[in-house]
Amino acid sequence: MNLAIQTQHLSRTYKLRNAKNSRTKELVALQDVCLEVHPGELFGLLGPNGAGKTTLIKILTTLLAPTSGKALVCGYDVVKEASKIRPIINMVSGGESSGYGLLTVRENLWMFAQFYGLSSKEANRRIAELLEVVGLSDRINTKSSDLSTGLRQKMNIVRGFLTDPQVLFLDEPTLGLDVGAARDVRRFIRNWLNQHPERTILLTTHYMAEAEELCDRVAIINQGRVLACDTPASLKHKLQREAIYHLEVTSSSILYSEHFKEIQGVRKFSFRPRDGYAVLDLILDQDETLAAVVNTLTAHQVRIINLQKREPSLEEVFIDLVGKSIEEVESGRNGSGHSES
């Protein structure tokens, strides 16, 4: 049986033109990505802003050409056989409000269903059914310009599922939704896949919990590279033997990251000052090492406000792989990108 998605040494660079001196820089958005997603999987791409998640989805949905390497969807090449891929996929991007504002919700969805060759009758049946599930039934005849951003996103999600795609690409589907709506959407995604076990979903997110809750397998991606790819359980299992601690401590002007590097037995850590205090995530070889950490803290007049021993989560898996928390990666980069010229 064909893989639903396969990439082989897939890379993508963007040429950036510098406005000042008209020299071009190359920005590597994806580098040597090799992934295999099986039919029936709900596969997650997890990574911080700018990791390359959207770039990968654009390539797989035939919007963007790869710079090198190969990508196949249902066995078809995204470059050479795009027209064979398009009828059997669909895509939804979160955090944007797309749609023809002057058409009603039903008309918007009907038109897209028509592009995929659904009969009007079948389309209307599915539209009614899906709108019911996402709680948008009462808005079926509302012009989509009159919907709030969140409701328009729900309409967009319905558009993605409407054509019953073999492979569905969801780029941060819950971005911008409130907590309740996001939970509904996650439940809907999971249910859909349970009801259609031969369908495949590739979902991107930078919410660890979302990936952990939803996905059968997760690829952790940072700076265009896939760092790990496995089930959430196995990813965490690799950390099972280590001791994971989450501390909140008083801030200090004389305590730096360097101090933790020197402690033997600290495998990975993330130290992030906050307003008036600091957060310290530790992955230690063994529990005993904590004593040395506490000593270092006391030596710098730092008091512990809160200390927790944690079960490993994808949060710690990321720290273990990258050496920083996802939060640090996102705040430290300021969108400058990881350029190589």
Place this chain on the structure above:
Amino acid sequence: MHTSQISPFLAFWRSFRLATWLGWQIESNWADPFLFTVYSLIKPISSAAILVVMYSVITRADFTAPIFPYIYLGNAFYMYVGQVMTGISWAVIDDREHYKTMKYIYTAPVHFPAYLLGRGVARFIIASISVLVTIVFGVLFLEINIEVTQVNWAFFLITLFTGVVMLALMGLTLAGVMLLLVHHMFGVGEAVAGALYLFSGAIFPLEVLPSFLRPIGFLMPITYWLELLRRLLVGDVASSFPTLQTLTNVQLYFILVVLTVFFAAFSILTFRACENRARELGLIDTVTNY
């Protein structure tokens, strides 16, 4: 499983039909019928009026001269050029930047050129109303003499249709270019139409142009199209525009078809090249935030 491929013809027709429907919803979405009237009726008449005033100043109001219907009709039919080209090429900007639906359209099993051509149909219909109103106005008030029973309407409609296909293909070329423009410009379609206006023999014969510019006019199918439309309506007053005097109507039509076929090949190749380039550069769904 619905992996079966549909025939290219069906894909073309489906995309064209839906895009026509969508384009009509967008274009006819006039909150105010008054604005619609102004746009499609009063604007073309007033621009014709400007032409008439200029003409009457230059010729001391000699509306009976055979050159007048030529200028008047040339100007009227030329409205199609801007409208059809704009309708098709503007869909790229509209979907990409305004509705943000371009990526969903593009990744759907849509015949992309057919989709864009369909998006231009509504503008074609509105332009047809404008052209008709302008001509009726000329017949009623400016002594433009169209012998309704003498006109070969079948030939006229075929010529009109051929020309619109030709304009649509030019619009498609422009749409391809729009795909590659990151800093897009407003009214590119109108601008191109404006630039070609002088070379098309719409309001003055090509002989007026400096000789090194004339070949542009002779290479443009629009030139032959306008000439033929006018002749079919007002008969042989071609002596007023000496340019194509020696050619018969059938010869004119033949040249129009040959040039249209040539432009068709050119525009489809150009469009596909632009589309591939846009995909390489990641511009298909780019938003420039104008």
